Amino acid sequence: MRHRVSGRKLGRSSGHRRSLRRNLTKQLFIHERIETTQAKANAVRGHAEKLITLAKRGNAADGPQAVHCRRNAAAKLNDPDVVKKLFDDIAPRYAERPGGYTRIVKLGPRLGDSAEMVLLELVEE
Numbered sequence: 001m002r003h004r005v006s007g008r009k010l011g012r013s014s015g016h017r018r019s020l021r022r023n024l025t026k027q028l029f030i031h032e033r034i035e036t037t038q039a040k041a042n043a044v045r046g047h048a049e050k051l052i053t054l055a056k057r058g059n060a061a062d063g064p065q066a067v068h069c070r071r072n073a074a075a076k077l078n079d080p081d082v083v084k085k086l087f088d089d090i091a092p093r094y095a096e097r098p099g100g101y102t103r104i105v106k107l108g109p110r111l112g113d114s115a116e117m118v119l120l121e122l123v124e125e
Contacts, residue, residue: 008043021047024120026082028102029090033121035107041120045102051076052101055091090122097123 010017024044027034029051036044051073058069074083094101105119 008039010039010043017043022076022078025051026077026079028120028122029077029082029086033119035117035119037110038104038106038116038118041104041118045104045120047076049099049101051086052091052094053099055086056095058087059091059095 010020012020020040021044024034024036024040025048028044028048054069054073058066058073061069070083070087073086074080077083077086101123103121103123105121107117107119109115110117
């Protein structure tokens, strides 16, 4: 039974899963929309939304709290340019929004293996 077991395995080892989630989240923040499979989009969506909320909290705070939020995001993304874009461009855009920063749009099956493809994008105001 899978009661109260969170996360999706996606047929990968834990390190590969962590890398996949980190890379897809970085690409989402860089390009603001990515085309991927539905399973991967569902796995990445929560991670991306938590990082945007963390950046909003860091922008609202000052002093050590802001530094703490920025360092937490840097530890999860491992790319200083993406962290800068997240805090300076993306988080202020959603300052008044209480959640739901991403949208998943279905595109249909992929030709090679019929995997359900989706467009994961940041919601525009």
